[in-house]
Amino acid sequence: MNRIYITLIALAFIISCDSAKNVTKTHVASTKIEVLRNAFFIDSLTVKKHLYTLASDEMEGRKSGTPGIEKAAKYIENEFKRIGLSTFDDLETYRQTFNFKPRKGKEEITSANIIGVLEGKSKKDEYVIISAHYDHLGNEGKGDDKIYNGANDDASGVTGVLALAEYFKKVGNERTILFAAFTGEEMGLIGSTHFGKGIDASKFVAGINLEMIGKVPSFGPNTAWLTGFERSDFGKIIQKNLVGTGYQLFPDPYTNFNLFFRSDNASLARLGVPSHTFSTTPIDVDKDYHQVSDEAETLNMTVITQTIQAVAKGTESIINGKDTPTRVLLEDDKKQ
Incomplete structure (x- = not known):
């Protein structure tokens, strides 16, 4: 037994x-x-569709205050609606419309930031903003090709914003995410500055800005660099989350270009938000920067797609409330 x-x-x-x-x-x-x-939520076909649309001749160089940027604004709005984003604050639409006078020019310009919101779950009163600027230089170039298409600068970044909006809509988010396409960056960070004046910066835990992510970095494939790396621990959090993925994030190697203060992240950073810009472009040797040759065909779809995927993975713990970056340090740079 x-x-x-x-x-x-x-x-x-x-x-x-x-x-x-x-x-x-x-x-x-x-x-x-x-x-x-x-x-599969971030695929190269979707990336290519967004990029080629925003950088097409039809958009006429997307200069603020022109019919071209209006076409781009409508495209972004339609994508936000398709994805299912809500509007920001008390706005009735995705547009945050305002007037401003450019540094070079006497006439007032009417333009708009395009903002969509994905409300968080357990930490919906804490905000993360994912941004890029959708304006460029217009169609006043010299020679046969007069259109500054701005494929890398910054249709690539806006492509990232749209792809990440769709991604987080599907995978979920604990903190509330704002997806912003800023206007007037090329005229002096006009759109992001206007946005910053109307927010409670203490509620924003991080700013994720995408700028010129369409070319292989000087560090090689599967890499990107981050502006202002030393100003908060935001970059270290991203590096930690990317361990084992085969993708690496490096500090900005072009510190003499003062890039931290030359993109829309600066508008929030000046308010204390740990807001930084991701980029891949070797800006010191980029022959297409602010040239009519900045066309979609010159960009690497694999680089853009992999960078967007890396941003999604790298910021995951911030989006879901597990990590909170330290507030940004500006020191004497506040005067810049």
């Missing part, structure tokens, strides 16, 4: 172990499937 009892116990143990192994295998398999499923 005892032998039979012991045998039954042993048999039950073996079955239990096999079941546990099967459960573990199933869990691992399902985890891999989930990872693969998430990866």
